[in-house]
Amino acid sequence: FKKSLKMNWPWVWTALCFLYPSVVHGGKVLVIPMDGSHWVNMKVIIEELHSRGHQVSVLRSPDSWYIKETSPFYTAIAVEGESGFDEDFLKKFVSALLKIQKEGKSIWTRLKLEIEQAQKSFEMFEKMSKSLELLLENKDQIQSLKDAKYDLVLTDPGFPVGVILARYFKLPLVFNVRWASHNEGHFLIAPSPLSYIPMVGSELSDKMSFLERVLNVIIFGLAEFNFEYFFKPQFAGVIEKYLGTDTDILSLFQAADIWLMRVDFVFEFPRPTMPNVVYMGGFQCKPAKPLPxxxxxxxxxxxxxxxxxxxxxxxxxxxxxxxxxxxxxxxxxxxxxxxxxxxxxxxxxxxxxxxxxxxxxxxxxxxxxxxxxxxxxxxxxxxxxxxxxxxxxxxxxxxxxxxxxxxxxxxxxxxxxxxxxxxxxxxxxxxxxxxxxxxxxxxxxxxxxxxxxDQPMKPLDTALFWIEFVMRHKGAAHLRSESYKLPWYSYHSVDVVLFLLTAALLILLIFVWILRSCLRLCFKKKVKSE
Amino acid sequence: FKKSLKMNWPWVWTALCFLYPSVVHGGKVLVIPMDGSHWVNMKVIIEELHSRGHQVSVLRSPDSWYIKETSPFYTAIAVEGESGFDEDFLKKFVSALLKIQKEGKSIWTRLKLEIEQAQKSFEMFEKMSKSLELLLENKDQIQSLKDAKYDLVLTDPGFPVGVILARYFKLPLVFNVRWASHNEGHFLIAPSPLSYIPMVGSELSDKMSFLERVLNVIIFGLAEFNFEYFFKPQFAGVIEKYLGTDTDILSLFQAADIWLMRVDFVFEFPRPTMPNVVYMGGFQCKPAKPLPxxxxxxxxxxxxxxxxxxxxxxxxxxxxxxxxxxxxxxxxxxxxxxxxxxxxxxxxxxxxxxxxxxxxxxxxxxxxxxxxxxxxxxxxxxxxxxxxxxxxxxxxxxxxxxxxxxxxxxxxxxxxxxxxxxxxxxxxxxxxxxxxxxxxxxxxxxxxxxxxxDQPMKPLDTALFWIEFVMRHKGAAHLRSESYKLPWYSYHSVDVVLFLLTAALLILLIFVWILRSCLRLCFKKKVKSE
CATH class of the missing domain: 3.40.50.2000 (Glycogen Phosphorylase B;)
Known part of the structure; x- marks a missing residue:
């Protein structure tokens, strides 16, 4: 029997191989969510994870509005510090905006309000960064999070806390994403020609006039400026202290295994994408139930x-x-x-x-x-x-x-x-x-x-398939490009083009020099013979 | 009853909406295949189309090697002219190559052989173009193809005949593709940074040294040159005559509804892709049957x-x-x-x-x-x-x-x-x-x-889903970018960047001019007062 088993193991392997994708072991997922309407989305996925037999833990700040301390679907892990998310401020901001517009106040009042909002975002990221450091300094809590041996981190990268923690715990990373830090998620990993991909806030479509394209490029420039000088420095300290100097916040975003995008191309304009971007737009939609x-x-x-x-x-x-x-x-x-x-x-x-x-x-x-x-x-x-x-x-x-x-x-x-x-x-x-x-x-x-x-699979099932895929294979490295590690001038082949142009110029110069030398020689001979 | 039906029609619609994706009406597919090993692939899809109740017609040249005149799975439509595909030549070419290498003949012999092969490809496209014109001139055959009212054209865009015919018949177009005309298929529709996407024939991976990147750019340049000066002119005449002057062969490729790619990212390096590219690598693979x-x-x-x-x-x-x-x-x-x-x-x-x-x-x-x-x-x-x-x-x-x-x-x-x-x-x-x-x-x-x-769906089922999707919706326009219609300098925002640089320069000049004028004025006053 032993021998027959030995001879048959490849068959067993083949059989296992076929079963493999459908076997769902109860995984352990660490969720680092965003509050507000983003949490409404995350909860849909958490409930589905729970119903498929996975254990879900959710990091929760004491000032959280929407995220409940107790739930049948997840275990809340209380962390110190503020989440930074201030719904009250947002409500006041919108009310103030409506009032100003109605009462026709000057553009300066409006600008003041906008600057106030920007300051508030800045404060929000500051608070977030501090709370993150509080957590990382809390040796007991960090150890217990390590001991829990999670299979992956699921996070909304609108805030970068989950991104940093995933790297700190060396865990595979899955995004439930539409916005990442300073821009629409695609902009961080997929080529995004500004000639037909409108920036958020531009109110442009994928067909733009010349001036609209100019506007789009300017808005992109402002977003990059905002990222480089306001967003990035906020987290640079934490990253350097806990993850070392050979990475930065952008690389951490780009290292995510799977980006579950909350859009599809019925809603979004067609655009370049990457193999590890999975579209789950409308994953929260269900057939209607009877009304009260x-x-x-x-x-x-x-x-x-x-x-x-x-x-x-x-x-x-x-x-x-x-x-x-x-x-x-x-x-x-x-x-x-x-x-x-x-x-x-x-x-x-x-x-x-x-x-x-x-x-x-x-x-x-x-x-x-x-x-x-x-x-x-x-x-x-x-x-x-x-x-x-x-x-x-x-x-x-x-x-x-x-x-x-x-x-x-x-x-x-x-x-x-x-x-x-x-x-x-x-x-x-x-x-x-x-x-x-x-x-x-x-x-x-x-x-x-x-x-x-009309999709091969329901969006929520697609999302769960890829989360479980990351559990099964401990990541999705084969779908993730490492091209982001190249410096920008190499990525865009600027160095190669300059090299080739220089080479072409050199060849031309040598050719001209030889030609001139020949002509001079001929001319001299001619003069001599004359 | 009439009233209740009237009131209930939205329910009926909702019900139909749910059933819709699973309803597969018997569609009519016109296949314009490539011969040789490419036909082996196409046959797999044709057999699956047949087994799902679709009618398949295959255009077949009289000199076809692999494509049989009669089959239980499709109806062959005999067209005049040569297919251009010469398997015999390829065999001879490989044998000659092997002999040369073994016998260590000079690099010139090798080059001669390569040029011979290039000439042969050139002839092949010439024959193909002529056969296409023969077909388009055959009024009866064209009328009977029109009368057949196909739902879509399925073609291998290694040869461009199917691409041209699909536009001529104004039919939705699905590709079974890896190579399209002069390059790997992705290069025609997705951004393809040459810094990490190796050209075919370069024998490079997605991680390249500087010199390897130089080589990659040179090979790309040669391929584009080949396309522009050898491939494109071959079909320019037919296109102008039968489709008008406002299109060219590249635009016809880019207008395909769905690209069923014969790779997946287990085999291929991760790279940018587009929403209408569907990966079906390994679609021909099946569990092993017992051996004879x-x-x-x-x-x-x-x-x-x-x-x-x-x-x-x-x-x-x-x-x-x-x-x-x-x-x-x-x-x-x-x-x-x-x-x-x-x-x-x-x-x-x-x-x-x-x-x-x-x-x-x-x-x-x-x-x-x-x-x-x-x-x-x-x-x-x-x-x-x-x-x-x-x-x-x-x-x-x-x-x-x-x-x-x-x-x-x-x-x-x-x-x-x-x-x-x-x-x-x-x-x-x-x-x-x-x-x-x-x-x-x-x-x-x-x-x-x-x-x-470990995929959500078997690759062959995925391929069939998208072919039937195109039948159901008469195309897949919402997945197809129209950015290709932009001229290259607009697509890459070169015009916008030049405009912004000029504007910045102008502002700088005006600023300098004002400053100088002010200084001069001050200086004059000083001189005066002194």
Missing amino acids: QHLEEFVQSSGEHGVILMSLGTIIGELPHDLANEIAAAFAKLPQKVIWRHKGDRPAALGNNTLLVDWMPQNDLLGHPKVKLFVAHGGTNGVQEAIYHGVPILGLPLIFDQRDNLLRIDVRGAGKTLDIFTMTADIFYQAIEELLTEPSYRINMQRLSRLHR | QHLEEFVQSSGEHGVILMSLGTIIGELPHDLANEIAAAFAKLPQKVIWRHKGDRPAALGNNTLLVDWMPQNDLLGHPKVKLFVAHGGTNGVQEAIYHGVPILGLPLIFDQRDNLLRIDVRGAGKTLDIFTMTADIFYQAIEELLTEPSYRINMQRLSRLHR
Whole structure:
């Protein structure tokens, strides 16, 4: 028997090899999350990891807003120091922005506010860096994290704490990513020609005029400047102290094994990518569940006209009174019913057709066949859900990437964006009318929905496959380029081109010199013979 | 009932939306193949298309070698003119090359041979272009092809005939590709920094020294020159006549909807890619089937020593006598059994342990647990099969991409390459010994095999998914970049950078001018006051 086993081991290996991908051992994942709406995303993945039998630990600052201390899905590990994430400030910032615009204050007031926000980000990174050092100095906690023998670190690289810790613990690294430090994630690892890849905040599409391309390059320059002189120095000290001098923050980002990108190419413009970038846009979307009875009744009462949803996300606090009134007045004129996620006092102009709610089951409502339109601020989550369910969007963007997200819907003819700062009841009403009566918006959005759903695998399953892949193979080195280690002039072959040009010039000079020498010799002979 | 249907249609739509991706209507595919080993690949996809209920038509020249006139899997459409593909010439070329190297003729003889080969390629493209014009002039045939209402064109863009016809018929276009016209496929659509992406024929890896990078740039330059001055003009006439003046051959390549690449990143070095590139490397590999009885008996007779396979592919005719003898002598000294796919006379030094065969079930043998080593020329098909089954390779490359393919195995420590032109029995024997006794080769190859097999979906299923995707959505425009339409100086932002530099210079000049004027004014006043 022993001999037959020995002779048969390759068969056993072959059989194992086939089973291998489907065997999921219970892995251990260390999650270093971002707070706010980013945590909403991360939680979806954590819950799926849990349901597949993996153990998840989450690093949690004491001042965390969204991340609960106890959860059936993960173990929270309390760390000292502040997270740096200040939701309250963001809410105040948006309110101030809305007020300034409405009251028409000068561009200097606006600039002051922007500088205040930049200072706040700066402080945020400072706090983060300090908390990280507190953790690294806490020998007991570090030892217990080491002893836990995690299989990988899963992090959102909007903040670089996870990136630094993964290297410190020498663990494989998986990103749940759209933004990394100072730019859209792709810019850190994939060639990104600025001629057709718009920067975030540029409000440009992938087709630009010459001046738009100039603007795009300038915005890129500012982002790089910001990275080099504000972001990088914040973490340079920690990195040098704990990881040594032969690395920097950019290299740490570029060393991640898998980048799970929260976009797909139904939403994002086509662009160069890398083998270790996995697209999971819309991974949080699910088929709609039945609505609570009172909502279902309200929705059904809309008859043939259907329902409009409105939500401006979590960051916005209260809308200024007059703005809320303009919106309410426009809604009141419509034959449709409206469900409006609204904070603050009831607007005076509110019609009978409008239901104000504190919270709504957004995904289930968007999946309801009576819902005809989504009035939204343009956060990625909401936009992806609207694509998934095929509901056109009327966009009222506020800050961050919201304008850019909505632009991607607009250029596909699946929605329309208004400027919330200059909007009146009339403009708002006409935009809704157009979106409801012109069928192309719905047709285009439903086409996007069909394309988005037509994938070999569901986005969440794809994400989990690659996380488990990294567990199985202890990384994904074969998918990761090491070209980033080249200095920029070598990466872009500048040195080679200069060398070849010099060589060509030299050859030319030698040729000319020989020619001249020959001519001179001939001339001399001629003179002599004469 | 009518009303309830009306009210429920969005549900019906939602249900259809979910079913949509799994519904495969019987599509109609027009295949424009390449002959030779490329046809072996295409046939795998055609058979799978057939088994999924699609109708396949294949354009076939009367002088075709591999493509049969009748098949249960496809309908052959006879076209006039020559295919241009001359397998006989290739065989003669390889034999001549082997002879020259063995007999040590001068570098000029070698160069003459290379020029002869280049002339032959030139003739090949000329014939192809003429056959294409014959087809386009044949009104009846063109009309019947139009009437067939194909869903898409599937072609191997090594030859550009399919690319031109797809545009002429205005059909979606899918590539089964590794080489496109003059370069590796990626070079036509993805950013390809020459600092870490080796050109085919360079025998370089993704880590290069400065001089190697210089060589790589020079080879790229030659390939571009070849494209611009030899390849492009061949088809410029046909394109202008039948497609108009606002396109060229490169744009036609770049307009393909999906590029099914015959590599994956277990084999290929990591590099930038594009959203419409789908990797299906190893799609032709299958689990091994049981061997015919006589072969199984021969294999089992090897005992614990195991079996070595040798095959140098289809292109090589006969090996020179002395070379075949060296190989046979080395094999004779081994305790292993050898199965050698051999053409020509029986070598005198052949041992009892070596079985000469005309043809062998290569995939089934490679999947046999007794097979320890594969002596191969390094064609992509064979290398992928070896990776799939985890068998180390001893490479004896001859022409084309074979050296480059084998290099990818060597740098991963999963094989070793010898120079067939200078090889002796001793060198050959020692290399085999090393590959059999040093376990790292097998361990590394089996690691590659595990990585290759650990994919969300089998490569052939992935390929079919995307072909059917193109049928369902009549293309894949949302995955295709249109950036190629930009002129090169815009694509690389050269115009923008020059503009910004000029602007900066102007501002500097104005500043200097103002400063000088001020100083002068002050100086004048001073002079006056003095």
